[in-house]
Amino acid sequence: MKFFLKKRYGQHLLKDKFIINKIISIINPKSSNIMVEIGPGLGALTIPMTKYNNFISVIEIDQNFVNYLKYNKKIIKSKVLIFSENALKFNFNILTKKYEKKIRIFGSLPYNIATTLIFYLFNNYINNIQDMNFIMQKEVVNTLTANTGEKNYGCLSIMAQFYCKIKSSIEIQPISFYPIPKVLSNMVYIKPHKKNPYKLHNTYLLKIIIQKAFSMRRKILRNSLKDLFSVDELNYFGIDYKIRAENVSISEYCQLAQYLELNSYSL
Incomplete structure (x- = not known):
């Protein structure tokens, strides 16, 4: 497994099967949903997701992981579409046009790109997203969900909540990952407003x-x-x-x- 890991990508792979099953349960995928996973790694979430869903696209920047996923017999190729690309540059409109439906995005995000990535999605694809379920650094989730007057409330809280309803799901301990990160993680649910309550265009x-x-x-x-x-x-x-x-x-x-x-x- 060490062969796969690259420090520059901030990779921490989920390994706790109980947590993985709980995450899938929270996401609650339906067979007809258009699911998009960012950073699938070795397929810890991808593989169990195929039991519930027939339309999964995964976006992976690390070619080693891409090759692993392509040749993993547990992955049903008719259900999984693999993109060897950087999620920060990926055109998510390809998928909404292909399936003519809004997409549901999920994944365990590297700590070093998490906030950049969600704002890339907010700024470019917000109208094509049904919802998002991400595993992120707990401190970032606390900021995303902070309310007026709370110590974590700031620019990130305001801009994220301007676009979406945001709710913290479950805390995930470091021992659930390999290698073990030095920070706590949290799953967060992000759903774009159907009708933005803040009447502002600029x-x-x-x-x-x-x-x-x-x-x-x-x-x-x-x-x-x-x-x-x-x-x-x-x-x-x-x-x-x-x-x-x-x-x-x-x-x-x-x-x-x-x-x-x-x-x-x-x-």
Whole structure:
């Protein structure tokens, strides 16, 4: 097994059969779902998934794993389509056009690309995704799911929740992987909003606002957002200028972004 592992890809392979079965149960694949796995590795999730689903595509960057999967007799080739590609560059529209359905994405994501990957999906394919189930670093999941006022609430929480409903599923201990990682993992359920509750089209302006607010996290809004909003403008939206960035809700940040958009703000 050591032959397969490459440090640059941050590979940690699931080996705990109890956890694997629990993960499959949580994902709850239906035979007609279009399932897409990112980073299948040796097929720990892929192989049991074929018992429940007939349309599985896997995206794997490591050619050693690709070769292993191609010649593994446990993998039913009529059910599994293997792509030897980088998920960060993969065109997921290929699958939605092929099957004419939204896709369900799952996988154990390398810690070094997890947040980059989910935002690649948010920014490019959000309308073609039914849901996502990912295993990620627990600390990242805590941030993704954090609510207003909580210590983990920040830019990542806001942007992720702008696009999706997000829920933490199960904690996964390091011993469930090989090699054993130094951090705890968590499974997270991510479902794009059917109708986005935040009436905002310009997410670029939202990013500008929250980056400024959280770059000076310990300062009150009057100071952290002084280049964008006056005290009177914050008061207009019912936002107390004496609070800090973590105490402002997503809806309030979106209102501020919409205000900038209507007033033709540009850098």
